[in-house]
Amino acid sequence: MTSWIQTAKDSDFSIFNIPFGIAQLKNSLKYFVATRIGDYVINLSEINRLGYLSHFNISQPVFDARFLNDFIALGKPVTSQVRNELINIFSDSNGNLAQNTLHQSLVMLAHHEVNMLMPVKVGNYTDFYSSIQHATNVGSMFRDPKNALLPNYRHIPIGYHGRASSITVSGTNFHRPKGQTKPADVETPVFGPCKQLDFELEMAFITGKATNLGETITTDKAGEFIFGMVLFNDWSARDIQTWEYVPLGPFLSKSFCSTISPWVVTLEALEPFRVAGEKQTPPVLPYLEFQGNLNIDIQLSVSILAEGSDQEKQVSNSNYKYMYWNMNQQLAHHSVNGCNIEIGDMYASGTISGNDPSAYGSMLEITWRGTKPIAMPDGSERKFIHDKDTVIMRAFAQTNSIRVGFGEARAKVLPAL
Numbered sequence: 131m132t133s134w135i136q137t138a139k140d141s142d143f144s145i146f147n148i149p150f151g152i153a154q155l156k157n158s159l160k161y162f163v164a165t166r167i168g169d170y171v172i173n174l175s176e177i178n179r180l181g182y183l184s185h186f187n188i189s190q191p192v193f194d195a196r197f198l199n200d201f202i203a204l205g206k207p208v209t210s211q212v213r214n215e216l217i218n219i220f221s222d223s224n225g226n227l228a229q230n231t232l233h234q235s236l237v238m239l240a241h242h243e244v245n246m247l248m249p250v251k252v253g254n255y256t257d258f259y260s261s262i263q264h265a266t267n268v269g270s271m272f273r274d275p276k277n278a279l280l281p282n283y284r285h286i287p288i289g290y291h292g293r294a295s296s297i298t299v300s301g302t303n304f305h306r307p308k309g310q311t312k313p314a315d316v317e318t319p320v321f322g323p324c325k326q327l328d329f330e331l332e333m334a335f336i337t338g339k340a341t342n343l344g345e346t347i348t349t350d351k352a353g354e355f356i357f358g359m360v361l362f363n364d365w366s367a368r369d370i371q372t373w374e375y376v377p378l379g380p381f382l383s384k385s386f387c388s389t390i391s392p393w394v395v396t397l398e399a400l401e402p403f404r405v406a407g408e409k410q411t412p413p414v415l416p417y418l419e420f421q422g423n424l425n426i427d428i429q430l431s432v433s434i435l436a437e438g439s440d441q442e443k444q445v446s447n448s449n450y451k452y453m454y455w456n457m458n459q460q461l462a463h464h465s466v467n468g469c470n471i472e473i474g475d476m477y478a479s480g481t482i483s484g485n486d487p488s489a490y491g492s493m494l495e496i497t498w499r500g501t502k503p504i505a506m507p508d509g510s511e512r513k514f515i516h517d518k519d520t521v522i523m524r525a526f527a528q529t530n531s532i533r534v535g536f537g538e539a540r541a542k543v544l545p546a547l
């Protein structure tokens with residue numbers, strides 16, 4: 131299958147993808163639900179207004195909304211059919227829109243004509259800790275290399291409730307956080323700008339179906355509740371974290387900013403890339419057992435771009451398939467106590483690290499707590515992230531002929547206020 135819109139072989143946005151997002155025209159500030167094919171952003175508000183989706187009877191305001199939540203709330207049986215219809219409209223075999231240049235001029239926008247906005251209104255944000263190599267690395271560094279994993283790790287998908295208000299879309303720059311730290315060489319804590327600012331390479335899923343208080347979701351039904359995924363940079367202030375995290379876990383060291391990619395890639399688009407995860411030993415409790423291949427082969431990278439340089443330094447090359455706990459288990463666990471799930475909630479994976487040091491997903495691990503600095507193309511070195519550095523995460527899945535990508539999650543660190 132190919133599209134009548136020319137798409138480069140290495141484009142994240144092939145006809146097999148059809149992600150959803152919210153775009154805003156740079157010249158008029160009007161926003162709308164959109165998808166993307168190749169270098170074109172497709173205005174779904176216009177597509178619907180022109181009647182291409184008329185048989186779905188979706189009200190126009192759903193496509194003119196500031197967030198995708200109302201669209202997602204239509205339910206997967208509808209949204210996946212809309213996505214299939216969009217694939218049909220833009221595939222080579224369909225001449226309808228392909229031969230209507232007037233309609234094309236209304237619905238197709240060059241990607242540089244729009245800004246991408248935060249795609250969903252996130253009510254609740256949860257951060258898991260589901261990469262066993264990351265948990266092992268952190269445990270080795272801060273506790274004991276011989277007993278790096280805590281006794282609960284292989285039994286329970288560890289997570290905590292994070293801060294939803296500071297999740298931002300790619301391109302949103304932020305100021306270095308300030309806070310309380312206690313350097314090893316002083317008796318009492320000090321206050322000031324974070325000195326160990328770090329990224330965390332994560333993916334996040336977004337729920338598209340709600341539950342009532344008291345209801346639970348089984349691992350075999352979890353897929354029905356997951357609308358799609360984004361790239362997620364869970365920015366972290368390591369020096370603040372080290373001092374504050376005992377005994378309740380991270381707080382201000384994580385809540386100052388997180389960066390996501392703007393296009394929500396549907397679970398349907400990711401199905402061709404399913405793979406088996408690591409065998410879980412010891413066996414998990416029955417409510418966490420699952421059938422089939424539930425990990426996903428998504429290639430991930432992180433690069434740092436220093437101010438004034440035009441050469442990125444790639445510092446990590448990881449993969450979403452390294453997750454010890456899969457999304458279905460995370461959602462089954464999240465709801466097993468009866469906690470209700472809402473449309474637009476976001477669930478991050480936890481830092482994704484592979485076994486090889488080139489696949490570590492944070493500077494904490496890559497530089498091993500600052501003991502192994504990395505050399506930048508401009509001759510400077512990095513233990514953690516400097517002011518005016520831009521961190522760029524990228525993700526894509528690929529088989530022989532199909533490529534489905536996420537684009538970028540990019541943000542620049544501005545000096546502390």
Ligand code: CA
Nearest residue numbers: 257330364480
């Ligand atoms: Ca995290």
